[in-house]
Amino acid sequence: MNHMKTYKDEDGCKVRMAMQQEMEAITKSVMTCTRCELYKTRTHAVAGEGTITSPLLFIGEAPGHHEDMQGKPFVGKAGNILDELLASIGLNRHDIYITNILKCRPPQNRNPLKSEISACSIYLEKQLECIQPKILVPLGNFATAYLFEKFGLHFTRISDVCGKLYRVTTLSGTTTIAPLYHPAVVTYDSSKKAQLLKDMEALKSALP
Numbered sequence: 140m141n142h143m144k145t146y147k148d149e150d151g152c153k154v155r156m157a158m159q160q161e162m163e164a165i166t167k168s169v170m171t172c173t174r175c176e177l178y179k180t181r182t183h184a185v186a187g188e189g190t191i192t193s194p195l196l197f198i199g200e201a202p203g204h205h206e207d208m209q210g211k212p213f214v215g216k217a218g219n220i221l222d223e224l225l226a227s228i229g230l231n232r233h234d235i236y237i238t239n240i241l242k243c244r245p246p247q248n249r250n251p252l253k254s255e256i257s258a259c260s261i262y263l264e265k266q267l268e269c270i271q272p273k274i275l276v277p278l279g280n281f282a283t284a285y286l287f288e289k290f291g292l293h294f295t296r297i298s299d300v301c302g303k304l305y306r307v308t309t310l311s312g313t314t315t316i317a318p319l320y321h322p323a324v325v326t327y328d329s330s331k332k333a334q335l336l337k338d339m340e341a342l343k344s345a346l347p
């Protein structure tokens with residue numbers, strides 16, 4: 140990350156250490172969580188990964204098979220596509236923090252249930268509080284719908300909002316929401332890759 144400065148650099152090492160401790164506590168809670176039924180079928184819970192002082196927080200839907208096996212977010216085909224998208228604007232995984240709405244894999248990768256999102260959102264909310272990102276990048280319908288509802292924005296479907304920037308007010312100031320299609324969409328509709336690459340340019344324009 141050459142051109143993009145972590146916005147908390149000036150806060151110094153103590154703040155970063157406190158953030159690190161907070162994130163470790165969140166991760167520990169996720170690992171042993173039994174708040175919804177998904178704990179019964181998971182191999183590993185996947186709390187998130189990346190640079191907590193980054194201004195960029197990417198939010199996917201839920202771990203898939205590979206993520207569940209390895210305990211890491213976005214490690215399968217969708218992860219490779221995400222890496223390509225990041226590289227298209229000069230970024231890599233170290234430049235972002237990435238997590239999901241649900242921290243455990245739904246069986247057969249089915250859609251998250253409302254009750255599961257409701258049970259699990261406590262962790263995403265804590266991560267938001269800890270990281271205080273300047274740019275939120277929801278990937279796909281579920282993450283985008285969650286953030287739009289949280290910030291009182293009208294959501295219809297991802298195809299109507301991807302590639303656009305939405306400015307919202309948070310406790311830490313102004314935050315930009317930059318929705319994207321979920322990278323996994325490319326694995327069954329290759330035409331979406333061009334759209335994603337185009338939408339990454341919109342995201343790039345919002346970088347600090």
Ligand code: SF4
Binds near residue numbers: 169173243
């Ligand atoms: S999905 Fe979330 S709420 Fe459900 S068991 Fe996993 S960590 Fe807990």
